[in-house]
Amino acid sequence: MKEIHIGSLIKKRVEELNIDIKRIISFFKIYSEKDILNQYASSSIQTDDLLKWSKLLEYDFFRIYTQHIILYAPVGKVDSTLSPKSTSLPNYRKNVYTKEIIDYVLDLYTKENKKIQEISDEYNIPKNTIHNWIKKYIT
Template identity: 75%
Template sequence: MKNIHIGSLIKQRVEELNIDMKRIVSFFKNLSEKEITDHYKKKSIDTEHLLRWSKLLEYDFFRIYTQHIILFAPVGKTVSKTTTTPSSLPNYRKNVYTKEIIDFVLDLYTKENKKIQEISNEYNIPKNTINNWIKKYL
């Protein structure tokens, strides 16, 4: 989760679904077979293409980045002008944790024997939240 190579994840999903190259080329229309295989080698790709891949493969690749932000972006450690400046963009709550995030944190606690305080400090997740997950899911 920390180092994202989106191309390899797309390739993995294509292989899981066993999607034929002809179907992919047909879906993208403006990309050649070589350009498609080049996507598999890229660490990042254009968001328009990522959206198309998400639709074709029926998988939300953007969620990978969202989970990365939830786990690795510092909360409250920096002062940002955007927090005080109103925006017309939608405001999403950062503390909405997905099941994958919860499972990841619980694995850290159970399998890697990390202490709640360590997890809380490293990922900026409140200790109370982690304790609630432990009570609910373990």
């Protein structure tokens, strides 16, 4: 997904679980039905609200953004003066590939006949990693 419309994804999950709007309003406490419908229409949602939606709907909506970053974020220049420990924030590796991302990349390779080099260039995934996935999941 290159474009993320989080409101429509939340609405889809609510419909899948068949959750009544009154339960949602009760869960959020301060929102009216109009506020909930506005969130469905919104392409972005505040993180505290997204966390509540994730808990209510038992789905990690943040992972959608994480996968987007892994697939579409440009590789930045490495500043040799900064070490990974130079922040007080948690340090997460970018190269944490979920099963969905692996499947997506393997579909590009098998169904769309993209070359490993093309996939590597487009999504900044090491060629060796793609080769390992092919060995593990295809052959």
